[in-house]
Amino acid sequence: MSQYKLIAVSLCFALLGGCASQDIPDPDPTDETYGSAGGADTDGYGSGGLGEGEAIDYDPTAGELAQIVYFDFDSYELRPEDTDIVARHALQLADNSGLSVRLEGHADERGSREYNIGLAERRAQTVRRLLLIQGASASQISTVSFGEERPAAFGSNEEAWAQNRRVEIKYTN
Amino acid sequence: MRKFLVHICLISTLLAGAAKAELTIEITEGIKRRPVAVVPFGWEGNGQDMPVEVAQVISNDLTRSGRFAPIPVDDMLQKPTTGVDVDFDDWSILGVEAVVVGRVTQTGENAYDVQFQLFDVFGRDQLVGYRMPASRGTMRRVAHRAADMIYEKLTGIKGVFDTKVAYVTAEQRGNKRWYSLYVADQDGENEFKIMEDDDPIMSPAWSPDSRRLAYVSFDGNRSSIRVQTLRTGNFIEVSRKPGINGAPAFSPDGRQLVITLGGVDGNLDIYVLDINTRESRRITTHRAIDTEGSWSPDGRYIYFTSDRAGGPQIYRVAANGGEAERVTFEGSYNARPRLSPDGLKLAMVHLDRGNYRIAVMDVQRKDLLVLSAGRQDESPSFAPNSDTLIYATRQNRDGVLESVTADGLIRQRLASGQGDVREPVWSPFQRF
Numbered sequence: 001m002s003q004y005k006l007i008a009v010s011l012c013f014a015l016l017g018g019c020a021s022q023d024i025p026d027p028d029p030t031d032e033t034y035g036s037a038g039g040a041d042t043d044g045y046g047s048g049g050l051g052e053g054e055a056i057d058y059d060p061t062a063g064e065l066a067q068i069v070y071f072d073f074d075s076y077e078l079r080p081e082d083t084d085i086v087a088r089h090a091l092q093l094a095d096n097s098g099l100s101v102r103l104e105g106h107a108d109e110r111g112s113r114e115y116n117i118g119l120a121e122r123r124a125q126t127v128r129r130l131l132l133i134q135g136a137s138a139s140q141i142s143t144v145s146f147g148e149e150r151p152a153a154f155g156s157n158e159e160a161w162a163q164n165r166r167v168e169i170k171y172t173n
Numbered sequence: 174m175r176k177f178l179v180h181i182c183l184i185s186t187l188l189a190g191a192a193k194a195e196l197t198i199e200i201t202e203g204i205k206r207r208p209v210a211v212v213p214f215g216w217e218g219n220g221q222d223m224p225v226e227v228a229q230v231i232s233n234d235l236t237r238s239g240r241f242a243p244i245p246v247d248d249m250l251q252k253p254t255t256g257v258d259v260d261f262d263d264w265s266i267l268g269v270e271a272v273v274v275g276r277v278t279q280t281g282e283n284a285y286d287v288q289f290q291l292f293d294v295f296g297r298d299q300l301v302g303y304r305m306p307a308s309r310g311t312m313r314r315v316a317h318r319a320a321d322m323i324y325e326k327l328t329g330i331k332g333v334f335d336t337k338v339a340y341v342t343a344e345q346r347g348n349k350r351w352y353s354l355y356v357a358d359q360d361g362e363n364e365f366k367i368m369e370d371d372d373p374i375m376s377p378a379w380s381p382d383s384r385r386l387a388y389v390s391f392d393g394n395r396s397s398i399r400v401q402t403l404r405t406g407n408f409i410e411v412s413r414k415p416g417i418n419g420a421p422a423f424s425p426d427g428r429q430l431v432i433t434l435g436g437v438d439g440n441l442d443i444y445v446l447d448i449n450t451r452e453s454r455r456i457t458t459h460r461a462i463d464t465e466g467s468w469s470p471d472g473r474y475i476y477f478t479s480d481r482a483g484g485p486q487i488y489r490v491a492a493n494g495g496e497a498e499r500v501t502f503e504g505s506y507n508a509r510p511r512l513s514p515d516g517l518k519l520a521m522v523h524l525d526r527g528n529y530r531i532a533v534m535d536v537q538r539k540d541l542l543v544l545s546a547g548r549q550d551e552s553p554s555f556a557p558n559s560d561t562l563i564y565a566t567r568q569n570r571d572g573v574l575e576s577v578t579a580d581g582l583i584r585q586r587l588a589s590g591q592g593d594v595r596e597p598v599w600s601p602f603q604r605f
């Protein structure tokens with residue numbers, strides 16, 4: 001079990017590493033500022049001086065960490081662009097066993113209310129599973145499904161519905 | 174189909190603060206509203222006014238049924254208060270089918286006698302006559318009782334004027350949304366708030382003796398199921414397990430609830446909970462969403478919604494468990510099953526060409542009839558006479574209540590003036 005978790009955590013780091021590196025722009029050779037800090041202001045091959053460079057630590061708490069992930073119509077799959085958000089929450093939880101979260105599942109207003117409780121719970125469970133697989137422990141996570149009862153946006157249109165199909169990740173301590 | 178619209182405003186002062194109950198009656202073409210007369214009741218009391226205008230209550234009830242058109246008082250050629258004074262010729266000239274006369278007599282400080290008689294104008298005969306004791310507090314109910322008897326005599330259908338409706342409202346106050354659970358007479362009068370919370374309240378359900386309501390609370394951001402006694406306002410928490418505690422419905426004997434539990438893994442299944450012992454029995458074990466359980470009136474089956482075949486459809490399972498059997502096959506979305514008290518019809522939310530509507534399936538013949546015309550209609554609930562349903566629909570952004578006869582011919586809108594109204598549930602017949 002713990003071995004499995006360890007693998008999961010390292011997988012997670014690999015994933016995070018990949019995602020994080022996308023945020024660092026590749027050096028653009030045509031950029032005139034590039035290399036200018038390197039010293040010699042000369043033209044020609046090899047004159048730029050790449051220097052030593054340094055490793056960058058990944059800081060999961062850096063930057064605004066989104067608390068809400070949104071879902072497509074009739075879908076319970078996390079959107080690819082949100083995997084990073086959930087991964088960062090997982091890391092925070094794995095690193096701080098004193099933290100705990102409540103996952104609040106929500107649905108749009110269409111259809112029967114209690115059935116929508118079920119649909120919204122499915123979304124919360126998607127996030128829960130991803131947190132668990134990436135190192136959070138079950139005791140740190142609770143879920144509650146509000147169905148369509150607590151809309152983030154009012155109105156009977158696609159725009160409002162899209163904002164309401166969501167899971168909110170709330171830290172309870 | 175062309176529709177006639179009749180707007181009727183019933184303005185009245187409620188006991189719990191002044192509120193306005195507005196009622197719109199929408200009647201589809203083809204229903205002939207039968208002309209009747211409800212003569213203002215006589216009054217013998219010491220000085221004061223009659224505590225409740227009994228004739229007005231009866232007249233409004235008959236009008237709201239959509240089946241009757243009481244004539245204006247000003248058109249009446251005579252205003253008798255007892256049967257012996259009724260001149261059938263006078264009513265025959267007006268084309269009136271039936272006449273109601275009566276009187277209220279004070280018999281003590283807070284004691285009254287209400288008597289009424291219903292006459293068939295063409296048969297020149299009494300159809301029903303009755304005398305009932307009343308106090309100031311019960312006189313409105315006594316009037317509804319009289320209307321129930323009159324309605325049953327004239328239509329053969331039991332009246333439901335002396336019943337109640339529970340519903341949930343949501344309203345924004347400052348930056349918070351408040352949820353309230355109300356109980357009111359079925360005509361919107363005597364509206365009482367029985368619970369209020371800034372966390373959602375949902376899924377109210379009546380006990381068979383109409384003394385208690387079960388509902389779901391999200392107090393403290395956790396779901397739980399409560400059973401609240403209306404007379405005292407006290408509630409007990411009967412289920413507060415991790416994950417989902419939802420969709421309560423009483424068994425016909427009132428001792429058990431069918432509920433939905435989700436557990437930590439969020440696998441919604443149907444359970445039966447004994448209210449006294451709090452012991453629960455698992456009825457379904459499917460990994461799909463199983464929810465919205467409700468008993469058949471004979472207690473033998475539990476009907477529920479499940480998406481085990483992909484989209485939501487209605488299934489039923491023996492009340493002590495076993496293999497579930499699919500009940501609905503028409504359309505891609507059928508949810509929230511409720512059987513009529515006579516067991517003959519199954520109401521549901523049905524996706525009808527992109528619109529969520531109330532439909533009724535004949536349990537024997539299996540054919541489906543769409544009853545409502547909105548885009549997001551939900552929460553159908555049968556009146557105890559099995560003839561009429563109440564449900565929630567949308568008017569602009571807010572939820573409003575509508576009722577419709579099970580044949581779809583008479584549809585009415587009932588707004589309570591309480592903001593976003595949803596999840597109406599009709600009470601069983603009440604005992605005195």
